[in-house]
Every structure is written in structure tokens, then in C-alpha cells.
Amino acid sequence: MTVARNGSLYSIAALGVAIFALAFPFFASGYHLYQGAQVLILAIALLGLNLLTGFNGQISLGHGAFFAIGGYGSAILIAKLGVPYWAAIPIASVACFGPGFLFGFPALRFGGLYLALATYALAVATPQILIYKGFDAYTGGAMGIQLAKPHAPLGLPLSIDQWLYLFCLAWAAALYWAASNLVRGRVGRALIAIRDQPIAAETMGVNAALFKTTCFGVSALYAGLAGGLSAIVVGFVSPESFGPQLSFAFLVGIVVGGLASLGGMLFGALFIEFVPNIADQLTVSFGESAKALPGAIYGVLLILFMALMPAGAAGALRAAVARALSSPRRSGL
Numbered sequence: 188m189t190v191a192r193n194g195s196l197y198s199i200a201a202l203g204v205a206i207f208a209l210a211f212p213f214f215a216s217g218y219h220l221y222q223g224a225q226v227l228i229l230a231i232a233l234l235g236l237n238l239l240t241g242f243n244g245q246i247s248l249g250h251g252a253f254f255a256i257g258g259y260g261s262a263i264l265i266a267k268l269g270v271p272y273w274a275a276i277p278i279a280s281v282a283c284f285g286p287g288f289l290f291g292f293p294a295l296r297f298g299g300l301y302l303a304l305a306t307y308a309l310a311v312a313t314p315q316i317l318i319y320k321g322f323d324a325y326t327g328g329a330m331g332i333q334l335a336k337p338h339a340p341l342g343l344p345l346s347i348d349q350w351l352y353l354f355c356l357a358w359a360a361a362l363y364w365a366a367s368n369l370v371r372g373r374v375g376r377a378l379i380a381i382r383d384q385p386i387a388a389e390t391m392g393v394n395a396a397l398f399k400t401t402c403f404g405v406s407a408l409y410a411g412l413a414g415g416l417s418a419i420v421v422g423f424v425s426p427e428s429f430g431p432q433l434s435f436a437f438l439v440g441i442v443v444g445g446l447a448s449l450g451g452m453l454f455g456a457l458f459i460e461f462v463p464n465i466a467d468q469l470t471v472s473f474g475e476s477a478k479a480l481p482g483a484i485y486g487v488l489l490i491l492f493m494a495l496m497p498a499g500a501a502g503a504l505r506a507a508v509a510r511a512l513s514s515p516r517r518s519g520l
Contacts, residue, residue, distance in 0.1 A: 235409020257411025287407020445499025
């Protein structure tokens with residue numbers, strides 16, 4: 188009975204989020220729509236990383252590199268080759284699957300912090316590769332690539348910001364549905380078994396190498412698609428946008444949202460998008476003498492968040508729902 192009520196509450200909450208997300212572009216300003224699109228893009232990237240880290244136990248500090256590959260791949264296809272944006276983004280994301288899958292092979296030899304350091308090297312190297320002079324004709328070097336933001340198709344009465352938000356929302360919903368089906372099926376059970384009991388999983392016939400490399404590729408695909416969406420929403424890509432700090436932000440997002448929780452990635456995306464802005468706003472009155480203060484405030488807020496919600500936002504929400512459902516029993520009702 189409690190499980191049914193729990194499921195009903197989550198279904199109602201999901202329906203409420205869906206209704207709000209669909210109505211949001213019709214009452215929000217252009218800037219808020221831009222922020223909303225960025226939250227959806229970050230949530231997509233976090234979904235992919237959570238499949239790898241939360242469900243499969245592989246720690247990656249290099250997903251900013253796949254985000255960059257998707258962003259630059261889409262920008263090059265659109266600006267240099269004339270491919271429509273709606274086709275360039277999935278093409279670039281599929282192209283990210285290859286490097287992700289191949290990187291999964293050396294990752295099989297590493298684990299834990301060693302894998303994190305190996306992927307961090309990828310995050311550090313990518314911006315330097317993007318400014319390599321031999322690639323200037325394609326990447327634009329340090330100047331990057333400028334993109335024109337697309338208008339709504341078929342004469343739909345939507346502004347550019349409204350259309351881009353809804354375009355990102357459609358991709359986010361589709362990818363969430365795909366990830367949800369993936370983790371709830373046989374593949375998801377195999378990933379969790381490899382994470383928790385790798386020896387027992389292989390004894391039961393689970394091909395750990397195949398699942399790990401494929402999971403790395405799928406995770407890279409998600410990051411690449413998010414990068415492609417970011418390219419058209421921002422209208423610009425440059426090496427400075429894809430530094431190592433982006434990969435750290437992704438890791439922060441999945442921990443804040445809740446490891447092995449798909450719905451929690453929305454909370455993680457909101458944290459990445461808005462908490463640094465809140466920290467900046469809190470230090471505006473201090474002037475030039477407090478340039479480093481936003482980082483300090485961000486760190487304090489992150490520590491407080493993890494102290495109050497060690498299982499992430501999703502874990503805290505589940506605990507609150509469980510307490511709310513069990514409180515009538517404790518009171519004798």
C-alpha cells in the first residue's frame with residue numbers, strides 16, 4: 188500500500204513538473220528561457236554521466252571533453268558544411284559515441300581515482316587541441332565559431348528563445364525516457380551488478396568489459412548531444428567554454444542531484460546553473476576587493492548542501508516522502 192502511494196506521489200510530481208516545463212516558455216522572459224534551456228542541457232549531460240558513475244561506478248572527470256566534441260562537431264557541421272541544426276546535433280552526438288567507446292577500453296585497466304585522473308587528462312587536453320593551428324580552418328582557433336540561432340520551423344508563432352527552449356525540452360524528455368528504460372531493464376541490472384559485485388557479475392555470465400565500454404560510449408553520446416544543443420542555444424563555441432572546470436561541474440551536479448537517480452539530475456542542473464550566480468550576486472556590494480569571494484561562497488554552499496543532503500537532492504526527497512507516508516502510522520492513525 189505504501190509503495191503504491193509512493194508511486195502515486197512521484198507520478199503526480201512528475202506530471203506537475205511536465206506541465207510547468209511545457210507552460211514555462213509562454214510566460215517567461217527571453218533571459219529566463221535561455222536559463223531554462225541551459226538547465227535542460229546540463230540535465231542531459233548529467234544523465235549521461237550518472238549512467239556511467241552512478242549506475243556503473245566509473246568515475247569520469249573528462250566529460251567536458253565529450254561535451255566539447257558535440258558542441259564543436261555540431262558547429263562545424265552547421266557553419267562549415269551547411270548541415271541543418273536539427274540533423275547536425277544527433278550526428279555529432281553519435282560521433283561522440285565512438286571516442287567514448289574507445290576510451291572505455293583503456294578505462295578497463297583503471298578504477299576509482301586512477302580512472303578519474305585518466306579522464307581528467309582528456310579534459311585538460313581537449314581545449315589545447317581545439318586551439319591547435321592545424322585545425323583553425325575548422326575550429327576557428329581561439330576565436331571559436333559563431334552560429335546564427337535558428338527560428339521556429341513551419342511558421343510556428345514562437346520566438347527564437349521559446350523555440351530553442353522547447354527544442355531542448357523535447358530532447359531532454361526523449362533522453363530521460365531512454366535512460367529510464369535502460370536502467371530499469373536487463374542492461375541496468377547488469378550495470379549495477381558490475382558496480383556492486385563485479386566478480387559475482389562475471390561469474391553469472393555478465394560481460395563486464397562490453398557493458399563498461401558501451402556505457403562509456405552511451406554516456407559520451409549524452410554529453411555530446413548536450414554540447415550540440417549548447418552550441419545553438421548560446422550561438423557560439425570557443426575553447427574557453429570547455430575547460431576542465433566544466434567536467435568538475437558535471438561531477439558536482441550528479442552528486443548534488445543524487446547518484447543513481449535520474450530525476451535528481453534536474454536538481455543537479457539547477458544547482459550548476461544558479462548557485463554560482465547566487466554567489467556572484469551576494470558579493471556585488473563588496474566591489475573589486477572581493478573578486479575571489481564568489482568562489483568561497485560557492486564552496487561553502489556546496490559543503491552545506493552535502494552536509495544537509497548527503498544522498499543528494501533526490502535522496503532527501505525520497506526520505507521526506509517516506510517520513511510523510513509513515514507519520515500517520517507512528518501517530519496511531
